[in-house]
Amino acid sequence: MHAAFPADDLFSQGPRILIDDAEGGCWYHPNFIDPARAADWFEQLRDAIEWRQQSRPMYDRVVDVPRLTSGYALDGAADLPPALAQAHAAVCALTGVPFTHVGCNYYRDGNDSVAPHNDKLATLIPGHPIVLLSLGDARRMEIRAKQPPRNVVRIDLEAGSLLSMSHAMQHGYDHGIPKSKHAVGPRISLAFRVRPPKDSR
C-alpha cells in the first residue's frame, strides 16, 4: 500500500502538501488531535514512557544523543501506555497504514535536537510512510534536498499535528530539528513506522 493522503475535509486546516512524489510525498496536517487531548497525551507520555539517554561515538569521543528516546513494537504484545495505544489507533485510522513500530523522542528544551538525517532504509518497508505526531511545544523541522541547490522546507510541528514523509523521500531529502535560539518548552514526537518483522522492536 502506498502512503495514504487523508481525504480533504474542505477546511483550510486540513492536510497541506509540502513535497510531492509518487508515494504521497510529505504532508502536514495541523490540529489532527485537539489541543486538550494533545496536552493530556503529552503529560501521560512524559510520565509513562521509560525515557532513555543514548550515547553515540563521535570522532574520538562518546557523546550523549541530544534528546531522550524510547520505542515500542506495535504488535499487540507490549503493554503500551494508554495514550500511545490511542495515538496509534488514531494515526492508523486516518492513514490506513499498518504501523508496526513507534519511536518516541523527548526534546527537553531548545538545546535538544535531531541532526539532519534520513530514516534508516534497512529498518523500513518500502512504500510505507513515516508519520510523526507532535505533542508539547512546537519545534521547527527542516527538510532539505540532498542535491544542489539543496532546497529547504521549514515547518513548525505544532501540538496535535501530523507530518508524513514518504519512504521514497528518504533517498532524496534529509530532515532534522535544529536547536532553538528562542526559549521553548518540552516536546514529544511519536514516529510511526512500518518495519520488517525482525526489526519491529
Ligand SMILES: O=C(O)CCC(=O)C(=O)O
Ligand atoms: O521529532 C521529530 O519530529 C523528528 C524525529 C525523527 O526524525 C526521528 O525520530 O527519526
Ligand SMILES: [Fe+2]
Ligand atoms: Fe527521522
